[in-house]
Amino acid sequence: MSGQAGSALAVSAAPIPNLTTDDDVDAIPLRRPWRWVSAVAVLALVVSFVIVIATNPNLDFDTVGEFLFDPRILEGVWLTILITVISMVVSTLLAIVIAAMRLASNPVLTTVAWFYVWAFRGTPVLVQIVLWGYLGLLFDRVTLGVPLTDVVFWQMDTNALVTPFVAGLLALTLNQAAYSSEIVRAGMMSVDEGQREAAYSLGMSPLYTFRRVLLPQAMRVIIPPMGNELISMLKNTSLLSVIAVLELYTQASMISSSNLKQVELLIVVSLWYLFMTSVLSVPQYYLERRFGRGSSRNLPPTPLQRVRAALARRQPGPEPAPETQIVSVP
Incomplete structure (x- = not known):
């Protein structure tokens, strides 16, 4: 080492000076403290409500469990989902x-x-349902x-064609299309006008510009309210009871x-609606992430990513390397 002035040696585990001062x-x-007080008060109210419901002698929880998976209830659930999906897809188009x-x-x-x-x-949507039911x-x-002529190509009895199921689909679809169209229009208006002008300058037709340039960018604004409309559609299917x-x-x-x-069956219905709305919220969440990629550099982690990160933090990591300090040797 001698004879080489200015050479540097890495000294392992060298002491690090204390940089703290009295200043x-x-x-x-x-x-x-009021955060804890309010949290305790809210928790006490929730616990009190749960205790009152659980100990209410007028509620027959055995009936709730008996009819929660009754075949008739399950048939109603599947029909509710079918009506919701068909009405929402057609109304969106x-x-x-x-x-x-x-x-x-x-x-x-x-x-x-x-x-x-x-x-x-x-x-009101209820009025529209009744009108289609009484068509x-x-x-x-x-x-x-x-x-105004006697020329007839095709005809059919109205009651045979417009069944209660078809009448309910028509009422919900046409009513929802009016609301969804305003959501789509708001999303289209949120896109910068320069996008349209740039597309026209490249020779794109108005329809092609709408379908391939404007609509994909507008989806970031359209998806959140459309998710709410989907949940509203699911709950509005209960109004079809007026036309059987x-x-x-x-x-x-x-x-x-x-x-x-009555109360027990209403609890059964509420539990199923809560379950279905919770399931429908999952694709809405991931659609919002997909179409929001261009508007945010760092998207919030998904629930699965949060779980993986929490598990990774609990696992012991590798031993840290000893700290080194560069010392010049004359």
Whole structure:
């Protein structure tokens, strides 16, 4: 080593000087006792509510467990899911068309789309369900032919064509399309106008621009409220009981009318609706993450990623390497 001035040696486990002084400020966290007081008060209220419900002698929990997986209840659950999926898919497609008409430069298309939204948003969905259910009172037969002539290509009895199931689908789909179209239109208007101009400058048609440029960017704004509309659609299926569609609530009402356990069957219905809305919230969460990738550099971790990170923190890591200090040797 001698004879080589300025050479450096790595000395392992060299002592590190204490850099603290008497003038350092000790940061003491601010005490917030009211946080604990409010938390204890809320927890006490929740526990009290649970105890009151659990010890209520007027509630027959055995009946709740008996009918929770009853075949009639399960049939109502599957029909509720089917109506929700069909109505939401068709109404979303129709909403995209209506939103495009509202944004079009053609005054006829704009006026027709505006009138559709005005009519279906301005009347209660329950009234629309009853009107579609009683369509046979207005028209005896549904006919396809030339108006004001005797030429008829096809005709069918209205009650045979528009069954309660079909009437419920029509009412929920057409009503939801009016609301969803405004959500889609708001999402389209959130996209910068320069995107449209750039697409037109490249020779893209208005329809192609709408489908491949504007709509994908608007999905970041559309997905959250559309998820709420999906959950609302699921719960609105209970209104179809007025036209005797055998969905979940109707099945529970029929059972409770025979055993006089109305409250217990309502608890069964509520548990199933809570379960279905919880399941439907999962794809909404991941869709929001997918279409929000371009708006945020760091997306929040998913629940699965949080679990993996927590497990990784609990596992012991490798031994840290000894600290080194570079010392110059003359």
